[in-house]
Amino acid sequence: MDTKTTTKETAFLTEENSVRTVNARMGSKISPRMKLVMSAVVKHLHMLTKEIEPTHEEWQQAIGFLTAVGHKCTDWRQEFILLSDVLGVSMLVEVINSRRPAGATENTVLGPFYVPEAPRYQNGTNICLDGKGEPLVVKGRVTDLEGNPIPGALVDVWQTNNDGLYDVQQKDIQPDWNLRGVFTAEEDGTYWYRSTKPRYYPIPDDGPVGQLLGQLDRHPNRAAHIHFIVSAPGYEPVITHIFPDDCRYLNEDTVFGVRESLIAHFKEVDTPNEAEKFGLKNLGQFKPFYFVNWDFVLTPSAK
Template structure:
């Protein structure tokens, strides 16, 4: 058998595998599921054939995914980390949050959100004992027409100055997270912490992947927001500290220029907006106005 004939027969064998797998989904009742699965099969098999994946590499991939499953629990989501570092999370955000006439840009959700954050009043403190430099964050929530959005739910969460979220501690502490509502004028304000850079968890398979590919696990300093209001699209975003480290190499590709925000450091003793006494510490203040897009 000459090489040309062998190559042709090999291609036919591989094409037959793809065709048979695609045919297995032809009777899927849900049209959307059928589209997703058949597209996945085509792209997955194209990848396997392009790189000529070895059986050893396939076994390594299965072991990697198994390890990701084993390390995942109700406080850590390794598969979200994997999606983040591959840019799949940001691509999904881009697809589902099209540019919309001045609306605040969205970014990744991240693996550290929890549903039971405490409620704080406007001007309250979400730090709840978490360690770091105090930061006063304020702004106004409006719609695309510039009208204030009263009663918008503003959920915020962040790491402490040691780069850890409350759920990463073993003592069930709650700190660095909370939710509040915008006022009748759309305004909101709260005390939090000046964000600092931190690494995503890298003691698991995703960390091994970053090490093997000579990539940094560090995220640029940021504060998470999730903002929702009836009739408007829910916004999931961050604000990033202007001048902060890793803005150009954020490990999950989450930085957008429009989300880079001035956190202006205030000298110790500078009066705070609400008269709070900070015991002679420095603090920062930031303004982040939020524009919500119309729901589709």
């Protein structure tokens, strides 16, 4: 027992002194950050417990729920991330940790389906390997806050297919690396690639997090989006999405990931003349497609 912090008033836990008693048990060798974090965790957990006054049965149900969340986790599915997402915590952490100057691209949640080391492609490559969905061209620039291009910036992209599933969710159905790829910005900061127009989709709701959403009378749908990680030496990386402005779930994304600055207009292109403007003349016979122009603005690294 640490006699430096434990006193007669905190030797035994009561309803009134519970926070002080638990936090007084921390030893003197604890780091300042750990002490701050755990003191706050204990404080708010005890405040919650006193506010709702759970029965023994309810407390066991809560423990059972967290146990089920852990059991649902696999190498490619992180149910705890889903839980953090639907409670808005993942997005709040992003907002807190990505305060940037006006004009810089804003962050949003990474999500549980990012896979590192996706194939590197030349600009203009089509990453839709299963041929499903409405064709899409994504084109834009990577610049700094003054509008100067950042040549060599990496644009790492991924999204679901037209069935609303990521390739890792359908290992024996979708081609490996379907709708994933890394592109390099040209000397003028330009990047572009071909894909498929994103659609809304439900998060995996066959586990305890899905059951929780049902009990809360909430739907599991994410607003349609494309994921991006944009990075360059000397700049803060951006983890973000873009969202089509015609998606019905923009105002009720189940993980609270939509930011107004990330809503994009996906233009329908239905004439060969317009296709030629986008540099698509060499793609063969014309087919209608969607086009979105999206620039990323990076800020200098703090280090």
